[in-house]
Amino acid sequence: MKKRCNWANNNELEKIYHDTEWGIPVHDDQTLFEFLILESMQAGLSWSTILAKRTTLTEAYDNFDYNQISKYSDSKIEELLNNPGVIRNKLKVKSAISNAKAFLKIQEEFGSFDSFIWNFVSGKTINNHWDTIEDVPASTELSDKISKELKERGFKFLGTTSVYAFMQSIGLVNDHMDYCFRK
Structure with a gap:
């Protein structure tokens, strides 16, 4: 049996995400934007909730096409707010639009x-070494710095904790437990 980070053992979606995506370096702008939006949507919610809604979010947000999202109209915002398959928080929906504009x-x-994003780590993943999930920080000085920079550039719902989760998801940092098969 594969030994994986203990946060990823709660359900099948978490296992698949952990085993195939989390912590693998991402250099594709489309995927980077998707993870930015998913992390911003997660604020105040569990990652399991986001993973469960990921397919619906992808469809509702036009496959996370930042060019399209940057042009969303008030009617599209209303459509999203009435879609039970997405996170129906008006501020988060509007932040996806402003984040798409800032991304462009x-x-x-x-x-x-x-x-832009990989320059913060000089193009190299930061490999951390953790024995337990409790050892992993919720944020770091680097996530503080990136969050501040993103906010100054117009991004919303990307505080330091969300940014650190983004950094983990795109492989800017490798926070797999030392015992994990993905380490």
Whole structure:
């Protein structure tokens, strides 16, 4: 039996996500945007909730196409707020739109969001070593710095804890437990 990080043993969706995505370095802007939105949607909710709604969120948010999302109208916002398969928080829905616009501005300035975000770690994953889930921080000085930079650039719902979770999801940091088969 595979020994995985203990947070990923609660249900099949968590196991699959842990085993196939979490902590693997991501350099594709479309996927980076998807994870940014999912992490911003998670604020105040469990990751299990987000994973359970991921398919519906993907469909409702046009496959996380930031070009389309940046142009969402009031009628699209209402459609999302009436969709039981998504996170129906008006501030979070509106933040997806402002985050898409901010994402596009970063692409213009840096050539890609990938270049911007990976520059914070000089292009190399930070490999941490943890024995228990309790050892893993909820945020770090680096997530504070990235969160502050994102907020200054117009991003919303991406505080330091959400940013640290984003960093973990895209492989900026490797926080798999030392005993985990993915380490």
